[in-house]
Amino acid sequence: MVTAKVETAGPLILVVGDVMIDRYIFGDTTRISPEAPVPVVRAGAEEIRAGGAANVAANVAALGVACRLLTICGDDGAAVELNGLMARQGVTLDCVTDKGQRTTEKIRLISGVQQIARIDHDCTVTDAARATLAARFEALLDGVGAVIFSDYAKGVLTALPELLAIAAQRGVATFVDPKPVDPARYRGAFLLKPNMAEFQALFGSCPPDRIVDRARSALDEMGLDHMLITRGAKGILLVSRDGEVVDRPTQALEVFDVTGAGDTIIAALVVGLVQGLSMATAIDQANIAASIAVSRRGTYVVTRGDLDERLYRREHFMTKLVPLAMLCDRIARARETGARVVFTNGCFDVLHAGHVRLLAEAKRQGDILIVGLNSDASVRRLKGAPRPVNALADRAEVISGLAAVDHVVVFEDDTPLALIQALRPDVLVKGGDYTPDSIVGADVVRQSGGRVMTVPLLPGRSTTATLGALGR
Incomplete structure (x- = not known):
């Protein structure tokens, strides 16, 4: 044989x-041909x-x-x-x-x-x-x-x-x-x-x-x-x-x-x-x-x-979580076809309507939306114990379930600066609690010809408020 x-x-x-x-x-196609019942393209x-x-x-x-x-x-x-x-x-x-x-x-x-x-x-x-x-x-x-x-x-x-x-x-x-x-x-x-x-x-x-x-x-x-x-x-x-x-x-x-x-x-x-x-x-x-x-x-x-x-x-249970090297390769190939890359980041510990609207608006700014996700250790340093409430695997799976999100990538540092330097997004998006100049990586994006924008917060929606309500 x-x-x-x-x-x-x-x-x-x-x-x-x-x-x-x-x-x-x-x-x-906007009309039918006068010569025969066929579309004119x-x-x-x-x-x-x-x-x-x-x-x-x-x-x-x-x-x-x-x-x-x-x-x-x-x-x-x-x-x-x-x-x-x-x-x-x-x-x-x-x-x-x-x-x-x-x-x-x-x-x-x-x-x-x-x-x-x-x-x-x-x-x-x-x-x-x-x-x-x-x-x-x-x-x-x-x-x-x-x-x-x-x-x-x-x-x-x-x-x-x-x-x-x-x-x-x-x-x-x-x-x-x-x-x-x-x-x-x-x-x-x-x-x-x-x-x-x-x-x-x-x-x-x-x-x-x-x-x-x-x-x-x-x-x-x-x-x-x-x-x-x-x-x-x-x-x-x-x-x-x-x-x-x-x-x-x-x-x-x-x-x-x-x-x-x-x-x-x-x-x-x-x-x-x-x-x-x-x-x-x-x-x-x-x-x-x-x-x-x-x-x-x-x-x-x-x-x-x-x-x-x-x-x-x-x-990894079909999440959109990918390693940075793999993501960089994917983005390079997407850019060859003219795709515009959008980046945002956060802990996304307890997902709420404000997060969903932020991500939906971010996706509207381009073709591919990448979400940088703080590691558990990074969240703990920023928010203190006992955060995060949800471990990284759970947070990645929940974020991956949103249609607006194309890729999720984890960063261990306190900020996503290294990610932004590697990815060079065309658009950098954060919530309205930031000013454009205070957003980490804004200078990197602008130097590459990209733009930085903020999305207004949804009043009364925050992870802190949600956890506070649960504790009452």
Whole structure:
């Protein structure tokens, strides 16, 4: 049985398959066309993202493993754009240029949060280009820890059975994300990853309580080691030839866009395996990565920072509490997209309406609200014993429950000056019991071009007053 494992020289994942450009055009809709009953969209911003096998490769690289992408492109502008995208993602692109052909492109027209239309430009792959790809494939297998085949039925993987046989002869584990409804194409793969609709199209419909049995039969019939079935809101199901069954519910907290979620799953799964994780643990990692991807608009590349942060939060009861180093990385990436960062701080020992209004108003000043939270020792020095009433873990969990708050970070000092120096927020917010000039870190923020503001207090609401009332 072929197994994926960490190479002593460092893991390398080879991704082979159909690539595409996902182009997004964003605009506003205010009227209906006089020519036909369709909305008129005034085009605004435009974004391009890597799709198909290129999205798989981008996710592999972003999760911290060296990746090479082998594919076929046309000799057009979309191929040039793809080359640039892969270079920025740190993916080594090995592209067979198919002269006179075009690269697959999907154009999505978005108004607000609604997709209005999608226009597809599909490629046509020649036999000569496929033959060149097959020759390059065998030459590229040296030092490869695993191969991911991303099949979108665009023609790059028409000869998939031959490619699987070459990899098997070299002892390289192969992972296939299938599209064409032909079970024989996937014979001998290490792992097949269909979604539920693909599984039923390949192996026949069956009731939910018979899926495991049907998958086991398919493993025997096709010489597969593992079947990983993605089931949307029902999560991920793994059935292995050795009898192992792993059933994981979805980890998604919110679903904004499922585009590319399958690419994320197979990328994160294989990354975990070549880094030495067990199959069950790698599936957990893939499940969490997918939950991150579907919470973002469009094709989203999940990074190692994204994944580490979500894993950290899961270990800390899904609070928004993150270490400073992780937070700095997150903020740096958010700023690359133009996000404005807001910071406020406090003990937040006994949460009341005044706190909630302060945080809501702070969030309105930007895109990301960070709350600096005094440690228990810091609160005790500032407020005296027996404060805090609520320990740090409880205070962090309560603050994390507020929709306005994006991140919580702890500081041990009496003031948050070191945090502010590290984060350099665009807006610094405190309550109205401060003047702007008396706020710790105000000079740091202003020197960086940011602004400082205060929010009026809510009369009669304070932790001290609340605790006093409880003591009466």
